[in-house]
Amino acid sequence: MSVDYAAAQLFNGLASGAFYALLALGLSVIFGMLRVINFAHGALFMLGAFATYYGAEAFHVPFYAALIVAPLAVGLFGMAIEVTILRRLRGLDPVYGLLMTFALTLIIVNVVRLMAGPLGSPYSAPDALSGATNLGFTVYPTYRLFVIAVSLAISLLVWWFVERSTLGARVRAATENPVLARAFGVDTNLLITLTFGVGAGIAALAGVLAAPTTNVAPSMGDAIIIYTFAIVVIGGLGSITGSIVAGFALGLLQAIGSVYYPPISTTLIFIVMVLVIIVRPAGLFGKSEEFR
Amino acid sequence: MTPRFKILLAVMAVAALALPKLVYPIVAIDVLCFGLFAIGVDLLFGFGGLLSFGQALFWGGSGYLAINVVHHFHGNLALAIVAATGFSLVLGAVAGGICVRRGGIYFAMITLGIAQIGYFLAIQLTNWTGGENGLQIGSRGTFFGFSLENDTAFYFVTLAIVALCVFLVLRVLDSPFGAVLQAIRENESRAIALGYRVNRFKHVLFIMSATLTGLAGALYSLGNHLAGLEMLDWHTSGAAVMMAILGGSATVLGPMLGAALYEGLEYFISKTPFTAGTDLIVGLIFALCVLSFRRGIAGELLARRWRRTST
Numbered sequence: 001m002s003v004d005y006a007a008a009q010l011f012n013g014l015a016s017g018a019f020y021a022l023l024a025l026g027l028s029v030i031f032g033m034l035r036v037i038n039f040a041h042g043a044l045f046m047l048g049a050f051a052t053y054y055g056a057e058a059f060h061v062p063f064y065a066a067l068i069v070a071p072l073a074v075g076l077f078g079m080a081i082e083v084t085i086l087r088r089l090r091g092l093d094p095v096y097g098l099l100m101t102f103a104l105t106l107i108i109v110n111v112v113r114l115m116a117g118p119l120g121s122p123y124s125a126p127d128a129l130s131g132a133t134n135l136g137f138t139v140y141p142t143y144r145l146f147v148i149a150v151s152l153a154i155s156l157l158v159w160w161f162v163e164r165s166t167l168g169a170r171v172r173a174a175t176e177n178p179v180l181a182r183a184f185g186v187d188t189n190l191l192i193t194l195t196f197g198v199g200a201g202i203a204a205l206a207g208v209l210a211a212p213t214t215n216v217a218p219s220m221g222d223a224i225i226i227y228t229f230a231i232v233v234i235g236g237l238g239s240i241t242g243s244i245v246a247g248f249a250l251g252l253l254q255a256i257g258s259v260y261y262p263p264i265s266t267t268l269i270f271i272v273m274v275l276v277i278i279v280r281p282a283g284l285f286g287k288s289e290e291f292r
Numbered sequence: 293m294t295p296r297f298k299i300l301l302a303v304m305a306v307a308a309l310a311l312p313k314l315v316y317p318i319v320a321i322d323v324l325c326f327g328l329f330a331i332g333v334d335l336l337f338g339f340g341g342l343l344s345f346g347q348a349l350f351w352g353g354s355g356y357l358a359i360n361v362v363h364h365f366h367g368n369l370a371l372a373i374v375a376a377t378g379f380s381l382v383l384g385a386v387a388g389g390i391c392v393r394r395g396g397i398y399f400a401m402i403t404l405g406i407a408q409i410g411y412f413l414a415i416q417l418t419n420w421t422g423g424e425n426g427l428q429i430g431s432r433g434t435f436f437g438f439s440l441e442n443d444t445a446f447y448f449v450t451l452a453i454v455a456l457c458v459f460l461v462l463r464v465l466d467s468p469f470g471a472v473l474q475a476i477r478e479n480e481s482r483a484i485a486l487g488y489r490v491n492r493f494k495h496v497l498f499i500m501s502a503t504l505t506g507l508a509g510a511l512y513s514l515g516n517h518l519a520g521l522e523m524l525d526w527h528t529s530g531a532a533v534m535m536a537i538l539g540g541s542a543t544v545l546g547p548m549l550g551a552a553l554y555e556g557l558e559y560f561i562s563k564t565p566f567t568a569g570t571d572l573i574v575g576l577i578f579a580l581c582v583l584s585f586r587r588g589i590a591g592e593l594l595a596r597r598w599r600r601t602s603t
Contacts, residue, residue, distance in 0.1 A: 106575030
């Protein structure tokens with residue numbers, strides 16, 4: 001194996017890990033606050049990509065602007081969903097949140113398919129990000145390096161925000177004990193809505209980043225959401241560190257696996273998930289018995 | 293059995309006998325098979341509090357196996373059904389051992405992931421699954437010497453099998469085993485404190501669910517002469533979940549009702565210009581169900597009194 005080949009595989013792994021980490025992160029943030037597993041996360045990811053594509057087609061929104069605008073738009077959409085629909089399911093078995101977001105996934109994907117057609121459209125990255133960068137030891141596509149950098153930056157930002165900032169402390173307080181948090185004057189309803197918006201926005205950001213790498217199609221969230229679920233199970237549901245680490249680690253593992261035995265790349269994450277459940281049911285970073 | 297339950301059972305039995313005269317027999321076969329599938333899903337959800345999003349693994353796995361047996365064993369239909377059902381029983385024992393280690397929301401995600409392994413495996417094992425093309429058989433073969441090529445004949449054999457399954461499910465739920473399941477669902481910690489090995493009960497329930505689902509999948513693929521990747525797709529698991537909950541979870545008959553409704557709706561939509569919007573319509577109806585009538589149709593029908601607030 002040459003250095004170039006090994007480095008390319010390594011970066012490929014990090015690049016797919018970048019998407020997993022962002023999606024798992026959003027899922028975990030939402031779960032931590034709402035106790036809802038957002039099945040529609042893949043659909044929100046897809047909406048981010050479509051917002052980028054149509055923004056460019058209809059309004060000539062450049063890619064860099066889409067990085068901000070699309071997550072904002074999808075985040076607002078997510079908040080509207082939380083206020084109008086998910087709020088009604090609070091206090092019920094969390095399974096109903098999963099079922100509702102499953103129904104929303106069917107609706108959202110179908111509406112996009114009706115509007116855009118089932119086939120996808122290509123979207124190209126801006127010129128400055130296309131081409132390759134010489135890293136000294138190897139040459140690698142610039143755009144994928146950009147994806148890795150953005151994902152790392154957002155991951156660290158969210159981690160810092162939740163674990164270290166004052167507002168983050170309130171979010172954690174509202175998660176641990178909503179009644180007491182309300183007694184201290186924390187507006188938990190607002191926090192829940194904002195949290196869902198942020199989670200949705202991160203999913204959309206992953207979608208924007210994915211737009212130039214794949215075909216922008218209504219079904220693009222279908223496969224990745226199942227991988228994200230597995231990663232969240234591996235990392236430990238609700239653990240932000242777990243989501244980020246598991247996301248990147250499994251991206252890497254998938255890339256390494258596909259070097260030795262290519263067909264395994266699609267199933268490796270699920271196999272790891274099974275192993276983790278057998279050895280450590282709470283997930284690698286999860287608190288055991290926290291949620292059964 | 294409450295009087296209302298008996299009435300519903302009688303109405304559904306009459307409807308089942310008349311169904312192949314009302315719709316194409318092949319559609320009637322699909323209704324029965326999806327109904328049994330949904331009953332299997334609801335055994336876990338309604339009676340174990342476990343939402344599985346991966347039962348398509350058994351539906352599809354047994355479907356492929358049944359077609360293979362008919363193809364390789366001189367069209368032995370009975371052997372195909374038995375082997376495919378046994379296959380899901382064993383697969384359910386293995387997968388269930390892993391899945392029941394976590395409950396609640398985890399369970400849904402784990403079943404989804406494990407089913408996805410089956411999906412990707414089926415793409416690889418083209419000799420047994422035909423890959424993207426799926427498998428087809430020209431004839432269903434013979435059932436103890438009788439040809440079941442006639443769709444109506446196959447429907448009634450399927451109906452007999454499904455009726456037997458419904459009877460068995462009702463019997464099991466009525467047994468001490470069923471009582472323990474109910475105890476676990478009502479208060480898991482207390483059931484553990486009473487000395488019940490809760491996970492073992494859940495595991496047995498999982499195996500029962502997998503076996504019924506596998507049997508349903510085998511009958512479905514034999515009925516349609518084919519097995520394909522879409523049988524293993526997670527959308528199929530999701531469809532069965534929707535049928536079970538729309539029809540009425542924890543009522544046994546409800547999921548069958550839900551399957552009839554779902555299939556009927558799909559059939560109806562396919563005759564209108566809104567074919568491309570099937571998921572949209574189904575999704576809207578299911579969202580409404582989750583928001584406002586979580587007991588499902590049979591649940592509402594069987595509820596002792598009409599209450600303003602639903603549980």
